[in-house]
Each structure stands twice: as structure tokens, then as C-alpha cells.
Amino acid sequence: MKKLILLLAIFSTTLQAKTYISEGQKFTVEKLFTGKDVIWGFDFLTPEEIVFSERDGKFRYLNLKTKATHEIAGAPKVFTDSQGGLLDVYFDAKNNDLYLTYSEPVKGGATTSLFRGKLSADKKKIEGAKLFESKAIASGGIHFGSRVAIDKDGFIFMSVGERNKRDRAQDLDTHQGKILRLTKEGKAPEDNPFVGNKSALPEIWSYGHRNPQGLVIDSTGTLWEAEFGPRGGDEVNVIEKGKNYGWPVITYGKEYWGPSIGTAKKEGMMQPLFYWTPSISPSGLMLYEGSAFPKFKGNLFLATLSGSHLHRVVMDNNRRMLREEKLLEDLEDRFRQVKQGPEGFIYLSTDSGQILRLTPEL
Numbered sequence: 001m002k003k004l005i006l007l008l009a010i011f012s013t014t015l016q017a018k019t020y021i022s023e024g025q026k027f028t029v030e031k032l033f034t035g036k037d038v039i040w041g042f043d044f045l046t047p048e049e050i051v052f053s054e055r056d057g058k059f060r061y062l063n064l065k066t067k068a069t070h071e072i073a074g075a076p077k078v079f080t081d082s083q084g085g086l087l088d089v090y091f092d093a094k095n096n097d098l099y100l101t102y103s104e105p106v107k108g109g110a111t112t113s114l115f116r117g118k119l120s121a122d123k124k125k126i127e128g129a130k131l132f133e134s135k136a137i138a139s140g141g142i143h144f145g146s147r148v149a150i151d152k153d154g155f156i157f158m159s160v161g162e163r164n165k166r167d168r169a170q171d172l173d174t175h176q177g178k179i180l181r182l183t184k185e186g187k188a189p190e191d192n193p194f195v196g197n198k199s200a201l202p203e204i205w206s207y208g209h210r211n212p213q214g215l216v217i218d219s220t221g222t223l224w225e226a227e228f229g230p231r232g233g234d235e236v237n238v239i240e241k242g243k244n245y246g247w248p249v250i251t252y253g254k255e256y257w258g259p260s261i262g263t264a265k266k267e268g269m270m271q272p273l274f275y276w277t278p279s280i281s282p283s284g285l286m287l288y289e290g291s292a293f294p295k296f297k298g299n300l301f302l303a304t305l306s307g308s309h310l311h312r313v314v315m316d317n318n319r320r321m322l323r324e325e326k327l328l329e330d331l332e333d334r335f336r337q338v339k340q341g342p343e344g345f346i347y348l349s350t351d352s353g354q355i356l357r358l359t360p361e362l
Contacts, residue, residue, distance in 0.1 A: 019361055022312065022327060023295035026361040029328065033062050033069060035353035040336055041088035041101075041147075042349055045119075047342040052349065053100065055085035061123050062355065074117065074126040079103040079110035082141025087112075090148040095184075098126060101146040101158065109139035112146045112160045112175075114186065132186040134175040135201060138163035147215035147285075149223065155189060156182040157205065157223060157239075159212035166248040169208050172200035177247060179212065179225065179239055181205040193242030208245040208269065214285025214302065226285040226302055229253030230261065232277030236285070236300065237270065238319070245270045252277055274321055280307030284337035290344030292360050303335035303348060310335055310348065 019026050033039075035054065042052035050062045051072065059075035062068075078086050084103030091098055097116055104113040117128020136144075143161030150156050162169040162177030169177025172194060180203040183189050188202035195202045214226025214236075223239040233253025237245055246269040249262045265271065276282075284303035288296045300313040310327040328335070334351035341347050346358040 020327065022325060025293055025295045027293070027358050028361055029331070030357045030359060031354055032064060032067070032347075032357055033353075033355040035060075037353050038085075038336060038351045039349035039353055039355060040086065041090075042337060042339065042347070042355065043089045043091040043098075044339075044342055045091055045123075049123075050347075050355065051089055051091065051098065051119075052355065053086040053089050054353070055087070056080055057086045057102075059086060059089075059100065059126065064357075070124060072119070072124060072126050074128070075100060076102055076113070076115045076130065077105070079105040079141070081110070084110055084141045084144055087144065088147045090150065092150055094154075098128070099131075099148050099150075099156070101148055103141070103144045104130075104133065106133070106137055108137045110141070110144075111135070111137045112144045112158075114148070114156070114158055114182075116186075132158070132180075132182055132203075134158075134160050134180070136160050136163055136174060136176040136178075138165055138176070140164060143211040145212055147213060149215050149217045151217050151221060151223075154184055156180075156184065156186075157215060157217070158182065159209070159215050159225065159227075161211040161213075162209065162247070166210075169210065169247045170244070170249065172197070172204060172207065175201060175203065177207060177209045178204050179206045179209065179215070179223075205241060206239050206243050206245060208247050208249070210247045210251075213283040216285050216287060218287045219289055224285055224287060224300070226282040228281055229275070229277075229279060231256050232279055234276045234279050234282050235272035236274045236282070236302070236313075237272050240270070243270050244268065245272075253279075273319060274313065280309075280311055281305035282307075282311070284335070284339070284349075286338045286340055286346075288340055288346070290340050292344030293346070293358075296346075301338050301346070303338040305334045305336070305351070308332060308334055310338065 038055040088101040100115040114132040116131040117126040145159040194200035212227040230253040282302040302311040
């Protein structure tokens, strides 16, 4: 019996310390937190502190050094049906502001909203208020988006899903299926593309999106976006001012019951940089620019749901795909978000309630 216990202990330790290899780079995966709900978004307060959202509405703090964790009071009330809940988390270190996106219960259903607040000194409460409520009200609990990114000039980019109202992604009098650009006051900047157009909402930066859950700005200022297609047609796009990204007029996806949707191309509508058929369901998106994984520099990483893996895309200098790779398939989890940490390590959150860290093995 003692020998059996010893063997099981050795086997368990080996599993926890499994070494992965990609591009000749060895790395290990460490579990930093295990909960019970979908960890939709997270960000770093300091290199040793993370704040994260659980989709059921809880906002939490995690100390990476001590592993101490606690709930943070004061998060906004959320609509928790299906895909709805407390969604993205973004920390603006310049102003010590925390941004939370969430599905908000409103008359007529729910919409995607943006909250801004500051943490108390003991980091147990967030004090703030709703900064922006999108005009994307619909019943049901799907396709809220929603991610946040802030550029070097302080403008806020926020993604909003089309709420399963496909044609509304092409309409400029709604925020459904759009990337929005806002000031720190939650208003439309004067140089947004549709300011002055009486038929359009001024916050719109780009349109024709389905359900964008990946949004990141790289060090050059380029805005990258990932969105779900239907049955196939998941996309990665580089977002440009005022451009139409086509949904549902153009798509490489099909109806869940088989028929095509629209066409693949149309003049005046942007083609995706990359697309996947069958679907991988990309939620989080990251362009790796750190030094801890030198072989990964300039690679795109997508946290996938139906794909249940971390998807790596190697590009050339013209953003053409050279090759792609599936990582961490053996974990058999749905990956919700991926981010580069302050020290250059790679962090993931999962639908099973885990926060993971990828660390290079020297």
C-alpha cells in the first residue's frame, strides 16, 4: 500500500509539472486559482496582483505570490442569463481606473454596458458608476461581445455583439455588432468616423461584426479583433476606422442547419485577416510582444472555446499566416481569455474557473 501511495504521488507531481514544447521552447503550466464559475476577464494591478470577473457577477482579487483571494464588493448588477454576466476587466494603470463590461438588465431585455471605478486601499471594494450604456437592447442572453482596450491617447475601444439580430450589425443607428470608440467621459470623440451623420450613432468606430470577444491594441497602435462566426467563419481582423466587416452579408460560416449565409466577398466590405472553418470559437486574443518566450514574439494567441485549446498563429511581416498550432489540448478545457503578464509570461482563464500561467522552462 505504501508503494502504491508513493507511485500515485510521483504520478500526480509529474502531471502538475508536465513540460510542453513549441518552437523548441519548453514551458510548464501552473494553476494559480481554481473556482467554480467562468472567469471571463482579468487584468493585472501589479506584477503580483490580478483582478478578475466571474460571469455570475462576482468580481475578485488574487495575490499571485500568496495565492490569497477575496471578493471585491461594489461591482455593477448584471444580467446573468446564458452568455450574459460580468464580462471583461481592464486596468488603466495611468489613472488607476478599472473598467468592467457587463450585460445590464434594462427595460426590453439587456444590453452591454461599461462601468468605471477605483479600488479601495484594502482592495476589497470598487467605487464607481456606469460610464456608458450601449444602444444594443434585445431579449435573450447571447452575443453581448464584449472586450475593452485603451490606446496610448486614452481612447476607449469597446466591442458589442449583434445580440443575435443579424441585420442590425449593418445598421448605423444601433450599437449592435459594432466596435465603439469613446472618450474617458464615455462620449464620442469628435474625430470618430460617423460624427455628424444624423443617421448614425457617433460612438461607432467599425461595424458588421457578429460577436467580438477578442480585442487588443499592440505596441504599434494596431487594433486587433477576434469574433465568432456561426458554423465556421470565426475571424481575426485588423480594425480600421469606419470600415464595414461584413456580417451577415459576407461570411465564411454557414447556418447551423447547413445552408450558406450571404456570400464570401463583396466590394466595400473588409475580408478577415484569418478565418477558421470549422469553428474554434475564439474568445480572448493576444499579440505576444514579450521577451520570456522569444520564439513566440509577434505571434497571435487565441483562447478558444469549442476548440478547447490555446491557438497560436505565426505570421510574416505582412501579416500572412505561415503556420498555426494547437496548444494545451490535453487540458480539455474551454479557454476564455489570454493575456501577456508584466514579466512576459502568458496567462489564461478558463470556463471551468481556473487562472493558469505559462512559464518558460530554461
